[in-house]
Amino acid sequence: MPKRAVVIGGSIGGLFTGLLLRRIGWEVSIHERAGQELGARGAGIVTHDELHEALTLATGRSEPIGVSVSGRIVLDRDGSVVCETPRPQVLASWDKIWRRLRACSDGIYHHGSTLTAVKLSTHGVVARFANGASLDADILVAADGIQSTVRRQLFPGIDPKYAGYVAWRGLVDEAELSQRTRDVLFDRFGFCLPPREQMLGYPVDGVDTEGKPARRYNYVWYRPADPQHQLPRLLKGSDGQQHVGAIPPDRLHPDVVAEMRLAAERLLAPAFAEVVLQTRKPLLQPIVDLEAPSMTTGRVALMGDAAFVARPHVGAGVTKAAGDASVLTELLSSQHDIDHALVAYNEQRHAYGSRIIRRARHLGAYMQSQLLSDEERQQAERHRSPRAVMTETATMQQMETW
Ligand SMILES: Cc1cc2nc3c(=O)[nH]c(=O)nc-3n(C[C@H](O)[C@H](O)[C@H](O)COP(=O)(O)OP(=O)(O)OC[C@H]3O[C@@H](n4cnc5c(N)ncnc54)[C@H](O)[C@@H]3O)c2cc1C
Structure with missing residues (x-):
C-alpha cells in the first residue's frame, strides 16, 4: 500500500512537497485554507540554483523562469x-513560480480546506479540518506558513x-x-x-x-x-x-x-x-524573525515559513522551502524507516534554517530601531558600507560558514 502524506498549506512550500512526494510514489493531498487561487498575489523573489533544480524535478519542466x-x-x-x-x-x-507548480497539482490540491487540529499517534497522524472531515496519514507536513496552526499547536509560544x-x-x-x-x-x-x-x-x-x-x-x-x-x-x-x-x-x-x-x-x-x-x-x-526549536515532532514535519522565517536580506525564503521539500523527499525515499528519515530531516534542515536566520540578522542589524547587543552593534557597522551591502545581500555564497 502506498504511504500517505497530508500537506497543510498550498503555497510554494506545500506544492513543492506534494509534487515531490507524489513522484516517489506517495499518496498525497494538499490542503489550502484560501478558497481561491493564490496566484494573483505576490511580488518578486530572488532565485538560487537549488530553486531551479527543485522546480525542474517537481514539475518536469526545465525552461527558465525569471x-x-x-x-x-x-x-x-x-x-x-x-x-x-x-x-x-x-x-x-512569486506568482509565476506558484502557477508553474500549481499547474501540476490537479487532483491532489484542495481549496478551502482549513486544518484546525492535528493528533499524533505512534505510527501516524490524524488531521482534522474545519468542515468536520478528518484524515489519517503516515506523515503530516506543515507548510502552513508564518502563522502555522500546526506549529502553534505542537510548539506553543514560538511566535514571530x-x-x-x-x-x-x-x-x-x-x-x-x-x-x-x-x-x-x-x-x-x-x-x-x-x-x-x-x-x-x-x-x-x-x-x-x-x-x-x-x-x-x-x-x-x-x-x-x-x-x-x-x-x-x-x-x-x-x-x-x-x-x-x-x-x-x-x-x-x-x-x-x-x-x-x-x-x-x-x-x-x-x-x-x-x-x-x-x-x-x-x-x-x-x-x-521566527525559529522553531525543532522541525519535527512525532510524524509531523514543519517546513518553509512554518519552521523558520528569516529577514529577507538573504533572499532565501522560497529557495529554503524548495530545499526543505527536496531533502524531506530524498530522505523518505532513501530510508526505509519514516521515523529515521524524519530525524535526519530535522538534523539537516534545522541547522540550515538557523544559519540563514543568523546571516539575515547580521545583514539587517543596521536598520533595527534599537540595536540590542554589542555584537549586533559591531555587525551593524560592518554592513553599513555600500560595497558590503551590495555584495552580501541576496546571495547564498559562503552560507556554510554561518
Ligand atoms: C499569496 C502569497 C504571496 C507571496 N508572495 C511572496 C513574494 O512575492 N515574495 C516573497 O519572497 N515571498 C512571498 N510569499 C511568501 C513565500 O511564499 C514564503 O516566504 C516561502 O515561499 C515559504 O512558503 P511557505 O509555503 O512555507 O509559506 P507561505 O507562502 O506563507 O504559505 C502558507 C500557506 O498555508 C496556508 N495556510 C495557513 N494556515 C492554514 C491552515 N490552518 N489550513 C490550511 N492552509 C493553511 C496559507 O493560506 C498559505 O497559502 C508569499 C506567500 C503567499 C501565501
Whole structure:
C-alpha cells in the first residue's frame, strides 16, 4: 500500500512537497485554507540554483523562469553611482513560480480546506479540518506558513519576533516608468542606502494587460520603526482599526502612504523615487524573525515559513522551502524507516534554517530601531558600507560558514 502524506498549506512550500512526494510514489493531498487561487498575489523573489533544480524535478519542466540581470549597483541620493559589480542573477515573480507548480497539482490540491487540529499517534497522524472531515496519514507536513496552526499547536509560544524595522514593497509595470528610470534600473540589481535604511530593487517577469510577457520592477525599502510608537502608527488602518503584525494593503492609512511617498522623494535616488511614486498599491511588511526549536515532532514535519522565517536580506525564503521539500523527499525515499528519515530531516534542515536566520540578522542589524547587543552593534557597522551591502545581500555564497 502506498504511504500517505497530508500537506497543510498550498503555497510554494506545500506544492513543492506534494509534487515531490507524489513522484516517489506517495499518496498525497494538499490542503489550502484560501478558497481561491493564490496566484494573483505576490511580488518578486530572488532565485538560487537549488530553486531551479527543485522546480525542474517537481514539475518536469526545465525552461527558465525569471529575468536575468548582469550585475549590481548602488545609487546615491542624487542618482550618481556609488559602486557597482558584475553579478549575474535570475529574479522571478512569486506568482509565476506558484502557477508553474500549481499547474501540476490537479487532483491532489484542495481549496478551502482549513486544518484546525492535528493528533499524533505512534505510527501516524490524524488531521482534522474545519468542515468536520478528518484524515489519517503516515506523515503530516506543515507548510502552513508564518502563522502555522500546526506549529502553534505542537510548539506553543514560538511566535514571530519583530526586528525593529519594516519593509515597504511594491511592483510597477515597466511601461509605467520613464525611459530614464528603465535605463538606470532594469539591467541590474539596484540599491540605495539612506542613513539606516536600505532600498533594493530588481526587474521580474510578468504579463501586460493583454496577457503578453512584460517586465515589472520589484522593490523592497527597509525603514526603522520603533515597536512602541512608529509601528503601531503604521499599522493603524484607514478603518480606524489597530492592526497587529500585518495590515492588508487596502487598509493602509492614506496619511501613512503619503508620508512614505514624501520620504521617497527626499531620501532616494530619483529612479527609485519614481518607482515608489508610481506604485498603485504599496505593501507594508513588519520584518520578523521566527525559529522553531525543532522541525519535527512525532510524524509531523514543519517546513518553509512554518519552521523558520528569516529577514529577507538573504533572499532565501522560497529557495529554503524548495530545499526543505527536496531533502524531506530524498530522505523518505532513501530510508526505509519514516521515523529515521524524519530525524535526519530535522538534523539537516534545522541547522540550515538557523544559519540563514543568523546571516539575515547580521545583514539587517543596521536598520533595527534599537540595536540590542554589542555584537549586533559591531555587525551593524560592518554592513553599513555600500560595497558590503551590495555584495552580501541576496546571495547564498559562503552560507556554510554561518
Ligand atoms: C499569496 C502569497 C504571496 C507571496 N508572495 C511572496 C513574494 O512575492 N515574495 C516573497 O519572497 N515571498 C512571498 N510569499 C511568501 C513565500 O511564499 C514564503 O516566504 C516561502 O515561499 C515559504 O512558503 P511557505 O509555503 O512555507 O509559506 P507561505 O507562502 O506563507 O504559505 C502558507 C500557506 O498555508 C496556508 N495556510 C495557513 N494556515 C492554514 C491552515 N490552518 N489550513 C490550511 N492552509 C493553511 C496559507 O493560506 C498559505 O497559502 C508569499 C506567500 C503567499 C501565501
